Amino acid sequence: MKTILITGATSGIGEALCQDYQKLGHKIIACGRNTEKLARLSTYQNIDCIEVDVCVQQQVNEKLSDLGELDMVILNAGSCEYIDDAKNFDGNLFARVINTNLIAMGYCLEALLPQICNGGQLALVGSSASFLPFSRAQAYGASKAGVAYLARTLALDLKKHHIDVSLISPGFVKTPLTDKNDFKMPMQISAQQAAEEIINGLNKRQFDIHFPKKFTLILKTLALLPDSWWQAISARSLQK
Template sequence: MSTLITGATSGIGEQLARQYAQAGETVIACGRNQEKLNELAQTDNIESCQFDTTDLEAIRSSTADYEQFDRVILNAGNCEYIDDARHFDSALFARVITTNLLSIGYCLEILLPKIKAGGQLVLVSSSVTYLPLPRSEAYGASKAGVSYLAKSLAIDLQDVDVTLVHPGFVKTPLTDKNDFPMPMAVSAEKAANYIIKGVAKRRKEVHFPYRFTFILKCLRMLPLPLWLKLAKGLTR
């Protein structure tokens, strides 16, 4: 089995790479940080592939020698917040949308034809898509796009299984900079365990931790005006 993983140099992506490799699969670990990729490549069953997911031609050239994959996990992403919505930062918005959403389109163009018939495509979104949250205009919009994209692909792809991942809070270098509480946060290792188990069962959606995502899904059933009133209270 061969698995290509983007965003493999830290957090969930790194844990996925290490755990799949430990299970004996061939892992193509992708990322921008060549030093970290070199470190990963010292692990048995891991090969490194350096590219920036926002660069279509870099993806094309870096993966040209790979003919087929059993599984592709598009995990790379970033998170930035809109701190002052009244003075909207369009550059930040564009940066997050490009990194989290447009880059997946670039990866799909190059990598989707390389997935074997009967193979798997995994897109990592976020549980932020269940509800509008404070300061999440850019991040939430980008991840909502990922979720919709995955669901549409699940309809249109006839010979590739699509799994959509909705993590809750995960302790990673990316979330270390968050300046707010992260209820029920799990480790990157535990997050990888959830994903690997769900992907092995070819689930259409993997969400975790279950208690946290269950609460969000229940809150999603509230009338929008009521949720907006509650959410505004979180910003005070």
């Protein structure tokens, strides 16, 4: 039995991960803000719940700094908002998304990294949106690009502590967050499918976990094109 802490555990991918890891017989520490959802998760065997807002450093320090030895930490909490008018840039929206998706991750790392055991694992949930620039995604894409860089540097510096780091970059996953999107989401998969991909990748201790492969490999290939080519492709798609 491993002890696995998951943030953003009350919906979408985080909730699916809690349920799947619980079925596999592991002890789960589920972290989130939704009291009702946490109460429901707490009815499962081997799931302990902590109500915490990861954007509030004091809460993170008070509630997550003294949990005992952890085998795996999955930092999954995040949000998504779009900047609809780049010319009239919304600085407050930008700060809000960066704070939730990136700064809060730093708070969690400060509290949780000392508790990850020798041979343990750390997983950061980014996004395939960081592979390429997309319209309206200035805040979300920048935050997830920051997560990707953070994961890569942590992988280097935590190796001497025998902690394996994974960067999780999903494509479109059906969650309450993506249900708000007002555009087509090609090759969208369910949160359950996403959880299965993540668990499989973490079992293999892979650094780069991205899915669905058909979609993410297309993005990775497009990212190799000159910027001017991608800008032209993007401009044509926006005109449709």
